[in-house]
Amino acid sequence: MKNSPRREWHMEARLEFAKNYVDFGRSWEKVIFSDEKKFNLDGPDGFKYYWACIDNTEITMSRNFGGGTVMVWAAFSKHGRTPVCFISTRMCSQKYTELLEEVLIEFGESLPDSDFIYQQDNAAIHTSRLTKAWLAEKEIELLPWPARSPDLNPIENLWGILANAVYANGRQYANVQELKAAITAEWRNISPDILQRLVNSMKNRLIEVIQNNGGHTHY
Secondary structure (H helix, E strand, O other): OOOOHHHHHHHHHHHHHHHHHOOOHHHHHHEEEEEEEEEEOOEEOOHHHOOOOOOOOOOOOOOOOOOOEEEEEEEEEOOEEOOOEEEOOOOOHHHHHHHHHHHHHHHHHHOOOOOOEEEOOOOHHHHOHHHHHHHHHOOOEEOOOOOOOHHHOHHHHHHHHHHHHHOHHHOOOOOHHHHHHHHHHHHHHOOHHHHHHHHHOHHHHHHHHHHOOOOOOOO
């Protein structure tokens, strides 16, 4: 079956990105990877499509409670992570830039090289005129990011690790406050070694993209 024109375009963009950055080397240590993720009282949102943990642990979950939802934003680099931030499920560009002002700037300045590169996906609030203007005003270098490429963002694997811990042994939560406390505690418990391993995986991810002619990786 032939790929659709849109899929072919995405694969071409992924391939171009991989070729441009496969030799990025130690510059990956300057990159701050970010993402949002929704968690429910009885499991993270979109479990069927959840990206694997780096140890390929498989998560299974029953869905009994429902009702409660928590959206989080966080970012990390090879040298550390931001706090996990609880945000609205309907965050707008203004609130997003306020979050970056409050959290990202301070985190970036704490890194060994404060001249960091910021990674975000192509969600509407990330690519809006307001957000672009804010990033330009703050002189934050943005990593160009190919659409539909969660397998290239190591924070997706970090979400999987966090979910494994938060929902260990099929644990579910009676209310949002309990869920937030668990997410916060388990995020803090993630080993710095894991952050380093994830960032170090970037070259291999891009090599796979090139080998697969723009296709997805096993990550």
